[in-house]
Amino acid sequence: MPLVVQKFGGTSVADAERIRAVADHVARSRRDGNDVVVVVSAMGKTTDELVRLAADVSATQPAREVDMLLSAGERISMALLCMALADLGVPATSFTGSQAGIVTDEVHTRAKILEVKGDRLRLTLAAGGVPVVAGFQGVSTANDVTTLGRGGSDTTAVALAAALGADACEIYTDVPGVFTSDPRIVPEARRLPRVSFEEMLEIAATGGRVLALRSVEFARNHHVPLHVRSSFTWEPGTWVGEEDPEMEQAMVTAVTHDLSEAKVTVTRVPDRPGLAARLFRALADRNVNVDMIVQNTSTDGTTDISFTVPGADLAVSAEVAAGLVPEIGATGVTTDDQVARVSLIGAGMKTHPGVTARTFETLAAEGINIEMISTSSIRISCMVRADRAEAAVQALHAAFELA
Amino acid sequence: MPLVVQKFGGTSVADAERIRAVADHVARSRRDGNDVVVVVSAMGKTTDELVRLAADVSATQPAREVDMLLSAGERISMALLCMALADLGVPATSFTGSQAGIVTDEVHTRAKILEVKGDRLRLTLAAGGVPVVAGFQGVSTANDVTTLGRGGSDTTAVALAAALGADACEIYTDVPGVFTSDPRIVPEARRLPRVSFEEMLEIAATGGRVLALRSVEFARNHHVPLHVRSSFTWEPGTWVGEEDPEMEQAMVTAVTHDLSEAKVTVTRVPDRPGLAARLFRALADRNVNVDMIVQNTSTDGTTDISFTVPGADLAVSAEVAAGLVPEIGATGVTTDDQVARVSLIGAGMKTHPGVTARTFETLAAEGINIEMISTSSIRISCMVRADRAEAAVQALHAAFELA
Numbered sequence: 095m096p097l098v099v100q101k102f103g104g105t106s107v108a109d110a111e112r113i114r115a116v117a118d119h120v121a122r123s124r125r126d127g128n129d130v131v132v133v134v135s136a137m138g139k140t141t142d143e144l145v146r147l148a149a150d151v152s153a154t155q156p157a158r159e160v161d162m163l164l165s166a167g168e169r170i171s172m173a174l175l176c177m178a179l180a181d182l183g184v185p186a187t188s189f190t191g192s193q194a195g196i197v198t199d200e201v202h203t204r205a206k207i208l209e210v211k212g213d214r215l216r217l218t219l220a221a222g223g224v225p226v227v228a229g230f231q232g233v234s235t236a237n238d239v240t241t242l243g244r245g246g247s248d249t250t251a252v253a254l255a256a257a258l259g260a261d262a263c264e265i266y267t268d269v270p271g272v273f274t275s276d277p278r279i280v281p282e283a284r285r286l287p288r289v290s291f292e293e294m295l296e297i298a299a300t301g302g303r304v305l306a307l308r309s310v311e312f313a314r315n316h317h318v319p320l321h322v323r324s325s326f327t328w329e330p331g332t333w334v335g336e337e338d339p340e341m342e343q344a345m346v347t348a349v350t351h352d353l354s355e356a357k358v359t360v361t362r363v364p365d366r367p368g369l370a371a372r373l374f375r376a377l378a379d380r381n382v383n384v385d386m387i388v389q390n391t392s393t394d395g396t397t398d399i400s401f402t403v404p405g406a407d408l409a410v411s412a413e414v415a416a417g418l419v420p421e422i423g424a425t426g427v428t429t430d431d432q433v434a435r436v437s438l439i440g441a442g443m444k445t446h447p448g449v450t451a452r453t454f455e456t457l458a459a460e461g462i463n464i465e466m467i468s469t470s471s472i473r474i475s476c477m478v479r480a481d482r483a484e485a486a487v488q489a490l491h492a493a494f495e496l497a
Numbered sequence: 498m499p500l501v502v503q504k505f506g507g508t509s510v511a512d513a514e515r516i517r518a519v520a521d522h523v524a525r526s527r528r529d530g531n532d533v534v535v536v537v538s539a540m541g542k543t544t545d546e547l548v549r550l551a552a553d554v555s556a557t558q559p560a561r562e563v564d565m566l567l568s569a570g571e572r573i574s575m576a577l578l579c580m581a582l583a584d585l586g587v588p589a590t591s592f593t594g595s596q597a598g599i600v601t602d603e604v605h606t607r608a609k610i611l612e613v614k615g616d617r618l619r620l621t622l623a624a625g626g627v628p629v630v631a632g633f634q635g636v637s638t639a640n641d642v643t644t645l646g647r648g649g650s651d652t653t654a655v656a657l658a659a660a661l662g663a664d665a666c667e668i669y670t671d672v673p674g675v676f677t678s679d680p681r682i683v684p685e686a687r688r689l690p691r692v693s694f695e696e697m698l699e700i701a702a703t704g705g706r707v708l709a710l711r712s713v714e715f716a717r718n719h720h721v722p723l724h725v726r727s728s729f730t731w732e733p734g735t736w737v738g739e740e741d742p743e744m745e746q747a748m749v750t751a752v753t754h755d756l757s758e759a760k761v762t763v764t765r766v767p768d769r770p771g772l773a774a775r776l777f778r779a780l781a782d783r784n785v786n787v788d789m790i791v792q793n794t795s796t797d798g799t800t801d802i803s804f805t806v807p808g809a810d811l812a813v814s815a816e817v818a819a820g821l822v823p824e825i826g827a828t829g830v831t832t833d834d835q836v837a838r839v840s841l842i843g844a845g846m847k848t849h850p851g852v853t854a855r856t857f858e859t860l861a862a863e864g865i866n867i868e869m870i871s872t873s874s875i876r877i878s879c880m881v882r883a884d885r886a887e888a889a890v891q892a893l894h895a896a897f898e899l900a
Contacts, residue, residue: 110553144573150513152580159583162591163576166569170547173566177555180562188565192595193640214640237596237617 096261097219098123101133101229101251105268106325107171108138116266117178119328120224124184129219131258132186132226133251134175136167157202161231161241165191168228168247176226186224189214191240192233194225196250200234204243207232207250210257219258227254245306252309256316263318265305270324271331272297272304274496275349279484282497286347287330290337293347293439294320296473300437301352310334343442345449346494350439351483355385356408356431357466360415362396363424370399372422376414382407385435386468386477396424400466402477405431433465434483437475438490444471456493462486499664500622501526504536504632504654508671509728510574511541519669520581522731523627527587532622534661535589535629536654537578539570560605564634564644568594571631571650579629589627592617594634595642599653601635607646608635610653613660622661630657648709655712659719666721668708673727674734675700675707677899678752682887685900689750690733693740696750696842697723699876703840704755713737746845748852749897753842754886758788759811759834760869763818765799766827773802775825779817785810788838789871789880799827803869805880808834836868837886840878841893847874859896865889 100120107113116132123130144163148155172188179186191198195211215225229247234240242249248265255263272294275283289297291314298307304322313320313334323331337343363369370389377384387401403411408429415427443449453474457464462485466477478486491497503523510516519535526533547566551558575591582589594601598614618628632650637643645652651668658666675697678686692700694717701710707725716723716737726734740746766772773792780787790804806814811832818830846852856877860867865888869880881889894900 110550113554147513147573148577148580151516151577152584154583155580156583159576159579159591162572162579162593166572166576169565169569169572170550173562173569174551174554176562176565177551177558180557180559181555188562190565190642239593 095127095129097129097131097258099131099133099251099255099258099260099263100266101247101264102135102266102325103247103268104135104138104141106266107134107175113171113174114178116325117175117182117184119325120179121182121184124224130224131215131219131254131260132175132224133229133247133254134168134171134226135229135247137171140167140170158238161202161239164241165228165231165239168230172226172228179224179226184224185222186226187218188226188228190228191231191250194227194254196232196253198232198234198240198242200236200238200240202238202240205232205234205240207242207253208235210253212254212257215254215258245309248306248309249312252312252316252318252320255318256312260318262321263313264321264323266323266325267304268324268326269304270327270329271322272302272334272348274347275487275491276351279351279487280349280491283491284497286332288333288335289347290441291334292337292472293441294334296437296439296470297348297350300435300439300473300475301350302348305334337441343445344440345442345446346438346440346496348439349487349490349494349496350437351487352435353480353483354405355402355433355435356405356429357400357402357433357477358408358411358415359398359400359428359430360419361398361425361428363399363422365395365397369422373399373415373418376418377411380410380414382411382414386466386475388466402433402435402466432480433477434480435475435477436483436486436490437473438494439473441472443474450474452493453490456489457486460485460489498530498532500532500534500661502534502536502654502658502661502663502666503669504650504667505538505669505728506650506671507538507541507544509669510537510578516574516577517581519728520578520585520587522728523582524585524587527627533627534618534622534657534663535578535627536632536650536657537571537574537629538632538650540574543570543573561641564605564642567644568631568634568642571633575629575631582627582629587627588625589629590621591629591631593631594653595636597628597630597657599635599656601637601643601645603637603639603641603643605641605643608637608643610635610645610656611638613656615657615660618657618661648712651709651712652715655715655719655721655723658721659715663721665724666716667724667726669726669728670707671727671729672707673730673732674725675705675737675751677750678890678894679754682754682890683752683894686894687900689735691736691738692750693844694737695740695875696844697737699840699842699873700751700753703838703842703876703878704753705751708737740844746848747843748845748849749841749843749899751842752890752893752897752899753840754890755838756883756886757808758805758836758838759808759832760803760805760836760880761811761814761818762801762803762831762833763822764801764828764831766802766825768794768798768800772825776802776818776821779821780814783813783817785814785817789869789878791869805836805838805869835883836880837883838878838880839886839889839893840876841897842876844875846877853877855896856893859892860889863888863892
């Protein structure tokens with residue numbers, strides 16, 4: 095019998111009525127001839143409420159206790175879903191991350207999964223039941239409760255699908271799938287019936303919010319086909335899987351944007367080997383993820399080095415760079431958080447030359463200046479002014495005929 | 498260093514401010530030279546809210562999932578308390594029932610503790626930290642989350658105190674201690690500075706609501722001194738401990754009442770050996786706890802058998818009795834839920850004759866009819882009409898000069 099892992103996010107289990115709708119859907123999936131393992135997030139705003147409660151209680155929040163606190167949310171949603179399933183005559187059993195055998199490292203609030211045992215899930219399936227597993231949480235090698243950080247429930251679902259050899263992992267969310275662009279900015283954006291893991295990784299990394307990057311990486315590494323779909327319409331959504339060599343690939347699949355980055359420029363760095371390395375080593379040592387880097391040598395033997403970082407890392411990045419200014423003989427550091435990254439993603443870029451040229455032409459025609467560029471074999475990213483991001487996305491979506 | 502287990506009930510941790518007050522008190526107890534282990538209940542109305550949510554979701558509530566659901570409450574309160582303690586510089590670590598090694602049987606929603614391991618609590622204490630343990634919950638021998646039922650957090654606290662060899666177990670609640678009677682009915686009731694385990698057992702069994710019966714039994718069996726006190730005033734409350742043979746014992750310590758019982762009468766049972774046994778065996782087989790029994794033989798060779806049961810068991814008791822009517826040759830069954838049990842408790846009764854007589858005289862002077870009587874060596878209970886219960890309690894409290 096095919097085995098499907100179905101993951102339901104917070105909006106999908108937001109209240110009693112939604113939980114009953116999820117139970118209905120799980121029951122129907124079984125009637126259609128599937129074994130089902132369910133992964134749930136905490137209900138709607140539960141996590142936000144717990145975070146607010148903690149802020150009311152204390153300014154000091156040990157990470158271990160934050161994890162203990164937040165892990166309460168999924169216990170509630172999963173127990174309720176099991177009750178709703180019982181009402182429909184479907185035998186269901188809830189499992190905490192620990193009971194499901196989701197073993198993580200000891201890095202609280204952003205733990206990494208080391209192993210998925212899943213013995214009790216297999217026993218429940220063998221007995222004809224539905225295991226309902228808490229997303230987002232695990233148990234550390236020190237036997238403490240851990241949480242997996244942002245997108246953690248998606249990662250739980252993919253990890254379980256891999257460990258149990260599931261035929262598919264369905265990610266139910268509040269949108270009908272992965273779109274060619276953000277429909278709030280591009281109303282004519284359309285749902286993609288299928289994207290490759292590689293494209294999805296680039297989409298997730300450049301601002302697409304439907305799937306967390308790490309869950310896509312996990313799915314690609316373990317060959318778990320993902321199906322992203324809406325728990326409101328229950329209609330087919332977007333399949334994420336291996337690239338299909340038989341199929342002709344779209345030159346551009348999606349246009350994404352990300353307003354959360356910021357730019358740091360170190361001015362007039364002497365043009366000597368090793369100075370840039372020293373800067374980026376110092377940033378790496380502070381766990382800053384540098385994205386784009388641009389370096390232009392001027393005629394006077396110095397160079398301006400600009401790089402982008404997540405907005406949350408701007409302060410520490412500026413501090414690190416400023417600290418190195420005397421040592422490397424630069425003249426100063428400037429920062430800029432009014433930037434946006436606009437990206438085109440498409441597996442077909444590898445074989446279609448001319449995407450870069452058309453991108454430049456399109457933005458130029460709109461009078462949008464490109465401040466930095468970075469590319470991969472299936473992505474082109476341009477840094478533009480933040481207030482031109484929407485115009486850039488709309489123009490590129492139209493130019494590459496994604497509607 | 499003395500070790501104290503401090504248990505805080507739901508009203509004691511009802512909101513952020515109360516949680517910080519508890520943290521303050523724990524920190525002060527440490528400064529006063531104690532090691533402290535904390536046991537917490539769920540915050541205020543959390544459990545009620547979870548129960549209501551479950552009712553909204555489903556009519557079918559498997560007991561295992563009810564336990565999973567309800568056990569979320571203590572995770573929240575204990576993590577928040579650890580954060581508040583961290584704010585005060587007190588290193589604290591929260592432990593679920595499972596992590597604390599509280600092993601129970603597999604009877605969900607009213608599990609019994611089989612063993613308390615407590616290894617991680619000892620390690621935390623040895624490292625100078627405060628273990629904060631979830632009350633009310635444990636882990637079954639089948640590795641499932643269980644809850645201990647009514648009064649479960651008190652039982653957790655006493656069981657931990659016994660397992661860790663604590664010098665005392667402090668039960669913090671929303672009243673200042675154990676009183677000579679319910680102050681809402683008897684305004685002049687006073688706090689008892691000290692009662693024996695035996696008296697406390699009778700008080701808990703006959704309507705006193707401050708401590709759950711099973712936690713007192715556990716404390717008596719394991720010689721754990723209890724200190725019941727208010728988390729609002731922090732003043733000394735009531736010590737519950739071994740009977741002090743040196744001290745002269747009060748003839749009557751407390752007057753309690755209980756409106757939750759009901760009476761069943763089987764009419765005109767033939768006066769033959771074995772018929773009553775058959776009735777009470779049948780009731781026991783349905784898990785009905787029979788309290789008082791009265792049997793009066795009449796001159797015609799038949800007898801009316803009356804007995805009292807908890808109000809919740811009235812329907813099943815009447816059904817059992819009615820089922821036996823043909824077999825034992827009785828004429829019928831009547832029920833009455835407008836009864837109240839009024840009890841006098843006092844270790845000194847054993848050595849002071851005359852308590853029963855004075856009880857009867859007091860109630861007679863008030864024109865209150867006694868319908869049934871039961872006694873132990875330190876208790877006299879009288880069944881009266883429910884609408885005369887308050888008058889009976891007030892009259893007895895005055896007659897035995899408890900004010």
